[in-house]
Amino acid sequence: MASPLLELRNITKRFPGVLANDSVSLKLNKGEIVALLGENGAGKSTLMNVVYGLLSPDGGEVFVDGEPVELKSPRQAIDLGIGMVHQHFMLIEPLTVTENIVLGNEPTTAGVIDIRKARADVVEISERYGLAVDPDAKIIDLPVGAQQRVEILKALYRGARILILDEPTAVLTPQEVKELFGVVRQLVTEGLAVVLITHKLEEVMASSDRVVVMRDGKVVGETKPSDTDMSGLARMMVGREVVFRIEKKPTVCGDTVLNVRNLKVLDDRHLEAVKGMTFDICAGEIVAIAGVSGNGQTQLIEALTGLRKVEEGTISFLGNDITHSSARQTIDAGVSHVPEDRHRRGLVLEFDLAENMILGDHRKPPFTKRGIMDPQAIAQITEERVEEYDVRSPSIRIAAANLSGGNQQKLVLAREVGRNPELLVAAQPTRGLDVGAIEFVHSRILAERDSGKGVLLVSLELEEVQSLADRILVVFEGRIVKEFAAGQASDEELGYFMTGGGGTKLTENSDTEGGESNDA
Amino acid sequence: MRNPITSVRLKSVLEQLATPFVSVLLAFAIGSIVIWAVGYDPILAWTSLLKGAFGDARRLGDTMLRATPLIFTGLAVAYGFRAGLFNIGAEGQLFLGGLSAAWLGLLVVDLPRGIGIAIMLVAGALAGAAWAFIPALLKARVGAHEVITTMMFTFIGRYLVSYLVTGPLKAEGQIPQTVKLAPETMIPKFSETFGIDFGRAHWGFVIGIAVCVLMWWILKYTTTGYEARAVGFNQWAAETGGVSVSRTIIKSLCISGALAGLAGVVEVIGVQGRLFDQFSSGFGFTGIAVALLARNNPLGVIAAAILFGALSAGAGTMQLEADVPQKVIFIIQALVIFFVAADQIAKWVLSPFKRKGAENA
Amino acid sequence: MLSDIITPDLFAAAVRIATPLALAAIGGTICERSGIVNIALEGMMLVGAFAGVVGALATGSAWFGVLCAILAGALLALIHAFASINLRTDQVVSGTAINILALGLTGFFMEVIYGHPGTTDSAPRLMPVFNISGPTEGVLGTIWTWINGVFLSFTPIVYIAIFIAIFGQWALFHTRWGLRLRALGEHPRAADTVGISVVRGRYSAVLMSGALGGLAGANLTLEQVGSFTEDMTNGRGFIALAANIFGRWTPGGSYLASLLFGFADALQIKLQLFRDVIKIPSQFFLMLPYVLTVVVLAGVVGRAVAPAAVGKPYEKG
Secondary structure, eight states, X not given: OOOOSEEEEEEEEEETTEEEEEEEEEEEOTTOEEEEEEOTTSSHHHHHHHHTTSSOOSEEEEEETTEEEOOOSHHHHHHTTEEEEOSSOOOOTTSBHHHHHHTTSOOEETTEEOHHHHHHHHHHHHHHTTOOOOTTSBGGGSOHHHHHHHHHHHHHHTXXXXXXXXXXXXXXXXXXXXXXXXXXXXXXXXXXXXXXXXXXXXXXXXXXXXXXXXXXXXXXXXEOGGGOOHHHHHHHHHSSOOOOSOOOOOOOOOSEEEEEEEXXXXXXXXXXXXXXXXXXXXXXEEEEEXXXXXXXXXXXXXXXXXXXXXXXXXXXXXXXEOTTOOHHHHHXXXXXXXXSOIIIIIOOTTSBHHHHHTTTTTTSTTTEETTEEOHHHHHXXXXXXXXXXXXXXXXXXXXXXXXXXXXXXXXXXXXXXXXXXXXXXXXXXXXXXXXXXXXXXXXHHHHHHHTTOEEEEEESOHHHHHHHOSEEEEEETTEEEEEEETTSSOHHHHHHHHTTSTTTSOOGGGGTTTHHHHHO | OHHHHHHHHHHHHHHHXXXXXXXXXXHHHHHHHXXXXXXXXXXXXXXXHHHHHHSSHHHHHHHHXXXXXXXXXXXXXXXXXXXXXXXXXXXXXXXXXXXXXXXXXXXXXXXXXXXXXXXXXXXXXXXXXXXXXXXXXXXXXXXXXXXXXXXXXXXXXXXXXXXXXHTTTOOSSSSOBOOOOOGGGSOOBHHHHHSSOOTTXXXXXXXXXXXXXXXXXXXXXXXXXXXXXXXXXOHHHHXXXXXXXXXXXXXXXXXXXXXXXXXXXXXXXXXXXXXXXXXXXXXXXXXXXXXHHTTTOXXXXXXXXXXXXXXXXXXXHHHHHHOOOTTHHHHHHHHHHHHHHTHHHHXXXXXXXXXXXXXXX | OHHHHSOHHHHHHHHHHHHHHHHHHHHHHHHHHTTXXXXXXXXXXXXXXXXXHXXXXXXXXXXHHHXXXXXXXXXXXXXXXXXXXXXXXXXXXXXXXXXXXXXXXXXXXXXXXXXXXXXXXXXXXXXXXXXXXXXXXXXXXXHHHHXXXXXXXXXXXXXXXXXXXXXXXXXXXXXXXXXHHHHHHHOHHHHHHTTOOHHHHHHHHHHHHHHHHHXXXXXXXXXXXXXXXXXXXXXXXXXXXXXXXHTTTOHHHHHHHHHXXXXXXXXXXXXXXXXXXXXXXXXXXXXXXXXXXXXXXXXXXXXXXXXXXXXXXXXXX
């Protein structure tokens, strides 16, 4: 038998304080899809960054076509036929599709780019692999699905034989996921080999030929989807039994907490991002907004929490008009906000736990009296909440930057829920967390609902939406296009409406081999 | 429980002090190489510098005198940095503070000395804040970078002062300068108070230290300081936490401007007694170096300002005795900033000591 | 009176004054396009101005002076590059240190080399490139005066600056160098993942900006003034940065914005000649370019978008 296309032997990689990869070995053969399964922080991305030459390992060897290779830079990886689609796209927004694809391998004469040849090359491979894109469009104007196609084209343009996809489905609808796996299947039949990094069990079951499971930097098992099932994989991945479904009491819908009427909001580019949304949230109810990233969710949340100007329409909260309230007034009125990006909006990473705990309440007693802060009161309440929300930290005087992602999110939750709000706006509250932290966050959100508070959940994870929501609002291009009660819609149905429904409004996705008509 | 935390704190304070200390040593080491390379004697240069700065009460007084405006400008720049703002134009705000003092000093002559001085300090702070207000407003509203706008306002302020001292506020005589203030409107000198010859050193030095302590307290224990730091670290998180970012930017840059304005007041009513074109020898710019060396800690500013005051006080003696051009002081300043900012170098120098310490522990 | 103010030499002066600003502004453009803020242009210009005079006085060759100026600017930029790229120092702080360093170095070596502070002796200068005599009389004479004055009266670096602006504008958008430079400033990690060396790209950009800053200094001393005076750049480096922003981070735009500042300054100088007619103190005219800079930033920055990654140190992995 021929030697494997790619082989890793005993790869070890240390970061300060963490052993990210502990003697990891892996084989990849021509024509197969290997899923690399593991929780966030299990070391999957580190391993693949080693393969791609972005990180140099502290120990171990890499073989390509049976030959030992040394990967010191992405350049060498590219030359060996390794291509990678990163979880956060490596695309340059103001540049065009063509410029992005040829960057680093530009066709030139004496340093001058032959843009016509570049464009022709892009069109040629995009047609060959059925990955439709507009070569002249700027990345910033493309939907995420199209951006991902550009990423794959980038790798193919460089002659990739080994394609690494890092969490490729995180931002896609179920239909787009299906389409992606169709493309990947076609690529392996043409002789490529694909590594699929994921933490989603369904994807592994549906698409891979072989599964390698990682936990805490080590390979803990290898199997075939046909030889196992979801709970078996979950046990391997987490190291214990995992409960898939959350127990939920039926809702008791109380008074209306939030009332949004015909809301219109602009984005940073002054384009209308929320185009007239109307909905209510009642006390004791979780309303989930489901949608593909970039369909107005961010702007909606920012408008509700006083961070973005409302163009038209009204927001009323417990009967009071808060349409034009500032962030501070909104917090004081009783709206709490778990932001979608805890590093950007959720925490001041340089602040210690106590300083972060009072953010938003820092002008109010008992923390502050007449502009002067009371360090003892702050410390006491911080200690209490840190205890209650299980934030693991050696001291409340440690900068938030030193906490793990899960503990950071618990810190945000401790502050926002600890404030005892009437409405909790939670945006992607479990992004990037491990299973334990996800369970904790979910239980806290449910506890809020059960104690009669309103909850608005915005999530890109359909699983999360399905398991938590009492009502689901599907958004597309700034509008609510469909409403479901809990348990009424399948993932496929949600996905159908998330991409515009009916098949008439699909943008350029529909150009590719009639993707959506296959699903409908 | 308490002890380990206290010792952790003590250790971190020591660590914080170690890097600036090593940075200063490195700066002098490289300065020595430069001096030696062009044919002077570095050891003679530094000893005469030391002598010039601390040799006797008079020279010590000169160091304090020169440190005084730097305490204020260093504090001004440091406060700005804490709010994420680089007030490179402290020099301009200083000019406006000096202008207001030179003008008001003629009006408060009949008031009791303390009240007159207090009025001039407050007015000078307001003048400095006013000079920072437009750059602050532009930063908050349209995002115009304060490094460029405050710098431009420095030039505008200098020309404004130049116009006023050659025109409307000009005293009789050939030299373009304002009317000399009466001695009883000026800040008392140490020599007057203590009967020891401290040269021209005055109580402005003590006022400066008091203001540093006040600003340290404000940053640590008030919502004003908390919000400034929050915006300085992460304006998005601050905004989400209900902090008005634009208001905080305006407030912080104006506070910074006010502190720089005080430097101008103290220079006019402490030393010069009048205003003229060249009354500041770049105190606003040296304040940047002071702030960086102090790592933007108001208490650190005191020590850093004294160091730079000593450099400038000793430079004359150095030139006299070792023949080394005074301008070498700028080179030392620049190197200090470099080594403090690129603290990896200092940490690298310190790393053998650290490892040893860890082994002992 | 208007015809006394609007003369060929007003426009010629505008172009001359714009030249050091434009060279430094284009340096700023290249540097910021690669993702590095360069507020040290002021210092690079100052050191270039000084080194130019030193080189020219030592050898008697103005062109050798220009070479010295370029090298000195690049050498100072090397420090900025090392601090910003390798040590990941705050770029604004590093720039500030370099500005002070430039002040110290020029002042120090002035005394070391020439034995006194202040101003150096006059150095050999670069002379105007063309010296064509044309008609002096009549309409033809007027036309010739304008053409000769506005286009043909300049010293070499003025033409070099115009060439750099045009060539740089083209190169930024049509060459491999330009595409990669833009990629570095927008998303260095993306560039890294396709095998472009962020370190090498940024180093070359910072060095180029230093060389241009040095050349700008050479223009000041070896073409305009003829000697070096301490702190003679007088904030030009900062105005150049504003011009770069106003020119939307493009070489051509930087040049045109510099021309605007040059014109304001030229007008200011011209109007001072009419002090007796226009009763405004000279200081207010002197303020004009600085006020204009603030006005430009106030009006424009809200709409101009800087390269996304500018000022952020890049860390691999």
